Amino acid sequence: MRDVAIIGFAQTPHVRRQPHLNEVEMLMPVLEEVRAAAKVTKDDIGFTVSGSTDYLAGVGFSFVMTLDGVGPWPPIQESHVEMDGAFALYEAWVKLQLGDVDCALIYGYGKSSPGPIHEVMSRQLDPYNVAPLWPDQISLAAMQARVGLEGKAFTEEQMAEVASRSRRNALDNPNAQLRWDRSVEEILAEEPIVDPLRRSDCPPISDGAAAVIIAAGDVARDHCERPAWIRGIDHRIDPMALGLRDLGESPSARLAGEKAGVGAGGFDIAELHAPFTHQELILRAALGLGDEVAVNPSGGALAANPVMATGLVRFGEAAQRIIDGTAGRAVAHCTSGPCLQQNLVAVLEGEN
Amino acid sequence: MTEILLPARLQDVEAVRSVRTPASIQYSYTPGQASSRYLKGIAQRKIIGARVEPGAKVYVPPRGADPQLGKPTTEQVEVGDRGTLVSFCVVNVSFHGGTQEIPYTTGNILLDGSDQPIMHLIQECPVDQVRIGMRLEAVWVDDADLGPTMESIRWFRPLDEPDLDVHIPGEDRPLWLDSEEFNQ
CATH class of the missing domain: 3.40.47.10 (Thiolase/Chalcone synthase)
Structure with a gap:
């Protein structure tokens, strides 16, 4: 190599x-x-x-x-x-x-x-049985969040923590679109827009x-x-049909992470492409990232979501922190398809 | 084809051989700065191209970038509404949506002052007299009908001027390509 x-x-x-x-x-x-x-x-x-x-x-x-x-x-x-x-x-x-x-x-x-955008993105779904129903991204993500909540994989409080931390991190990101400082309690007080998702759980x-x-x-x-050396990189895909997988977890992210070498640990930061709050929680579990890893210091997809660039921004944000010396080792991740169907994971590292 | 096994109660059901799933999405197109200037110019009978700097190629219609230099075309240049035919075809079949009487001629016209030919109709000339090198002028719609659309030019028609010497594409390098780079 x-x-x-x-x-x-x-x-x-x-x-x-x-x-x-x-x-x-x-x-x-x-x-x-x-x-x-x-x-x-x-x-x-x-x-x-x-x-x-x-x-x-x-x-x-x-x-x-x-x-x-x-x-x-x-x-x-x-x-x-x-x-x-x-x-x-x-x-x-x-x-x-x-x-x-x-x-x-x-x-x-x-x-x-x-x-x-929500109608446009429905065009990537199975054209015979799903796309004619025009399901929007938020509804699909909400079904995924429901599976995780009912299965006790995560809680609404944890989702609100992701929303709060991401937009607060974005306060330091001049390129971010959505930046604010709100507490978990304030977020949990919002009415859900597509239950169980609140507006704060969704990307701009x-x-x-x-x-x-x-x-x-x-x-x-x-x-x-x-x-920022790419020490490992791997792309895995789950089935297209949403009914063929457990939406509460991400086998493709887990496998891509294993192949990319995430298991070795030692990460300072991770830039995860998680447009919805619960997706960050699913990805952290799949990649085995502990609390010691600062996730999405840029604010992530919850702070800016330029479709088709959001994942590349994750790679860039992670690499930039290695290039400027503020991080030694980082995970960069990109997803594609509904409900985290595809996952690309890379391990980035600086030389001492 | 593989035999499809159906449960007994479905055996008399007519097979689905196709499905129709109509899809339609509405967009608000953003032409951008360069194309907006161009289209606004058209509404005033002006054809406005763009280039990176003096001496660089003039693109009509401009889209904002010079593909040879990879730089923004920030300088506006008004070009003529007269030009030279560099290629054409004679259309003998009716296409969906076409409103022209057949046969008609579609031309690639290099406007005076531009480095990139535009496509438009050629009328007021029998199709068998259309030739590469002929000089043409734009026929605009009436002032009241002018708008930010290429339909503000009805078509191009012959000018009473001698033909220009245009290298026929394929025989020699086309007029509008940079000769040095093309020969590399």
Whole structure:
């Protein structure tokens, strides 16, 4: 295996609605910023891969227009995943393992504001039996929360603690969208919107983008004083049909965590892609993360949820804390699909 | 095909051979800054492209990025509503939603001052007289009908000017591509 590290990260401020910029206009400042952060030029980048979905903006092949922002001329090596940018990072990591490329640019972006996001996301479900019912994300997540609560996997108080801590952490994150300081008691006093979920248990709707640069071996060391080395990375998937799995736990997150090496422990922080409060609790259990690990110091998906970039932001936020020396070892995680169906887990580490 | 085994009480039930699951979602499209300026210009009979800086390529319609440089096209450039035909096709079949009488000609038109051809209809010219290199001008709708849409240009028609020498794509490098880079 080649040693590969994250050497740069940039993101937009995440907002409820970005009505003035199209996707490529929203993305371009982030691309410039990430290249500056990683001290690389356009010519240093051997592979470019992005994550987005045409369903968000309702524009076919929208990612091709966005690609103009990287300057893909003369023709470049490029790829795209119809998934979060974190899965694009995984593809880039595999590409670097092949050995013919040393540096890759990854970006993810999403504008949830042009369409009705809950209807849009229902289109990823089984098209014959489930999608015709147009189930929204909150209802699906609420069914998952119910399973966990009834099964005593976690409590409403614990969910409220996640909501409270995440938005409080976001007070220190200038790019976060939802920041506040409310107690567990205040949150528990809210009426549920889709019982058992309260508004505070749910993520905001966000427009935003993020980019990461990864590099192999000495190229990473040459461009970054303290690269965030990817010590392990793994992606596992649970069945698509929600009726085929116990929604109160996440076997795919557990297995991905085992394969990525989470079991060795010693983590300072974990950036977990958990759009709903109870999902953080399920993921912590699946990954075996104890109270000593600071989870989502950025505020996580509960503070900003730019669909298709939220997971990549987790990787970037975790890596940035290693790059700037405030963390030594971190878990980075991304999920996809309804109710934590897919899980990508990585262990990031700095060199002493 | 594998034989499907049904319980006795379902054996007389008609098999489901297909399902219809209509889906429709409404979007509010955001054209962005560059396209907004372009569309607002169209509503005033102006065609506004954009470039990164003087000397860089002028893109029409602009989308905000220069794909060769990977930089924002922050400078606005008004280009002409006259141009040169760089490619065309003659449409002999009716497509869904099409309102044109067939046959008609669709052209790729390089507007004067632009580096990127736009697509539009060519009318007021028999289809067998359309040729690469011919000079064209935009025919705008009446002032009262102008709006921020390409439909503000009804079509392009021939100008009484000599043809320009356009390299035919495939035979030589197309006019609008950067020759040095194309030859690398």
